[in-house]
Amino acid sequence: QFKKPEDAIKYRQSALTVMANSFGKIGAVVKGEAPFNKDEVAKNAAVVAMISTLPWQAFGPGTEGGNALPEVWSDNAKFKSASExxxxxxxxxxxxxxxxxxxxxxxxxxxxxxxxxxxxxxxKKK
Ligand code: ASC
Known part of the structure; x- marks a missing residue:
């Protein structure tokens, strides 16, 4: 699916970035830093839910690196369980x-x- 490890790293980081952006917008509402708009929260939550399924396919064998610790691969069952x-x-x-x-x-x-x-x-690396 990915020609080079860097392509997989870019893909997973991009998906997680998009997800974090929408998640953060919901967080601002939850923390009272932004007004509650039901439709906005619903839209952002739908984005988070959909994008949450994507990063994992880009943590395959041979794609070590980026901000991922080696444990993603050495303890992959635990990583998979955490992602689920x-x-x-x-x-x-x-x-x-x-x-x-x-x-x-x-x-x-x-x-x-x-x-x-x-x-x-x-x-994740600190
Ligand atoms: C976010 C974001 C994360 C999580 C994490 C929750 O908004 O980008 O990675 O929440 O900070 O503790």
Whole structure:
């Protein structure tokens, strides 16, 4: 799928950047730094949920590097499990966002945020 490791690194970093941008916009609302607009939050959550499925195909064998620690490859089952936890958490955030329930959004955002951090702690260079 990727001709060079750098292509895979660029792909996964790009997907994660787009995802973090939309996630951050929801975070600003949750933290009260931006006004709540149901449609905006719903749109951003849908983007996060969709993009969350993409980075993983770009962590294949031989694509070590970027900000990824070697544990992505040496402990791949744990990495895969962490990525699945995140995808489930942002799918739940998307469900909450489509409902427009602010308390549910806040809760689901917190849970999703923990899955981002958990994976970064174990698998991302500091
Ligand atoms: C973000 C972002 C992350 C996560 C993480 C959550 O907005 O870019 O990587 O949230 O900071 O703890």
């Amino acid at each position: 936890k995140m995808q489930l958490a942002v799918a739940n955030l998307n469900t909450a966002a489509q409902s427009g329930d602010q308390d549910a959004i806040k809760k689901a955002f917190g849970t999703a945020s923990q899955t981002c951090k958990g994976c970064h702690d174990d698998f």
